[in-house]
Amino acid sequence: MTDRATTFASVKDLIEPFNAKGVELDESTTFAGDLEWDSLTVMDFVASIEDEFDIVITMNQQAEIETVGQLVDAVEELK
């Protein structure tokens, strides 16, 4: 697997505990629309991403991230 594919797989695993509706995940899955996450869920999830990859995603950066693919790209950049 490429680095990006590995990151994608890890992100998918981290989404699962918050994926209450069992939405099928791909690059274009949106957090607000498809996963229907509220701001509190986002907060918990972002903390788990930060801990897993040992990165910091500022709230300002989070505002720009709408899809799973965009998150994976951001993680790749911040790692």
Add this chain to the structure above:
Amino acid sequence: MNATTTEAVLAETEEPQAADLFAKFEPLIQERDNLLAAGVRDPFAIVMDEVKSPTEAVIDGKDTILLGTYNYMGMTFDPDVIAAGQEALEKFGSGTTGSRVLNGTYQGHKACEEALQEFYGMDHAMVFSTGYQANLGIVSTLAGRGDYVILDADSHASIYDGCFLGNADIVRFRHNNVENLEKRLAKLPPEAGKLVVLEGVYSMLGDIAPLDEMVPIAKKYGAMVLVDEAHSMGFFGEHGRGVAEAQGVLDQVDFIIGTFSKSVGTVGGFCVSNHPKTDFLRLVCRPYTFTASLPPSVVATATTSIRKLMHAGNKRAHLWENSKRLHQGLRDLGFKLATDEPESAILAVLLPDQEKAVRMWQALLEHGLYVNMARPPATPVGVYLLRCSLCAEHTAEQVEQILGMFEAAGKATGAIS
């Protein structure tokens, strides 16, 4: 042109319909409507018909014990406080009509700031019109573009709003997690300006922050530290200065934010600091500069109350007794509380869902006890609770009465067996 074609042309030429701005609230509106349709009272629409003392009011014609106010030190009916307010009202009129930086600074505002300086033993004090504005103003003004604000994920809305009003980069760490705070700080550029924002007592769960560990870590990474002591002023520490005093780190804190609407018993907010340039903030802090100052009667009541709180050791001791007794009593009855030990004047009784929480809240009200019902987003995800806030003026007998009401309501609603 037949009718069908006309409709098609009309549909094509019609102006697009603007989105309904209220549509985003629809799920919440539905949830609330369903709840009220089930026959419960709206927990967020309580009206106090009469307030008899810091601990008693009349709600819907019924004598009720108040266990859901922030009147921790019971100052709202203190005779000296009331007299000071009356005198100021007579001498200085009902309001200032202007901002602190123009016509809105009266002798009373300066006296209030002097009382705060003395209370905290600090060089500077700035009075704001509310505690919300104090956080909004200080957080947004101190940290600008290129700086970082590092805050606890469970921070109060006024702190978050301060972040949104400013231009700094915002980084959250897990609630009260010392290791998480350090990990985040270690990842930030060493040369960037940093403001770590903490709270002494977290208002929803009533838990306190490990400031003795967090403040030194923030300092290690060169950050300034702001501690919101809204729910701890008057109660924690030898001089009532808050959790930072109680845990021995007050001298390392750069800014303390607080409010008059809790232990002080009126309304207003403040920032105290030893930083030599603090006073300059008066000119650049928008929620300070662009709003009307507090009425003379309000600052007069606050000043008198703050000065009395300096010598309120007995009240502090009695409030701790109340907190310990109620915490133990509720646990003995079988209720689940947010903290294993009583950590503050706030005790949060956890309930499994919104419906159980509202039913329990209503049953307590029917027995003559008012507590706060809280749900997300005010609480963390999935947490529904009844928040009990004790007052130094609650008598030992009232605490026993409260426990009796919890037992009856808990059994009636199935919250306890």
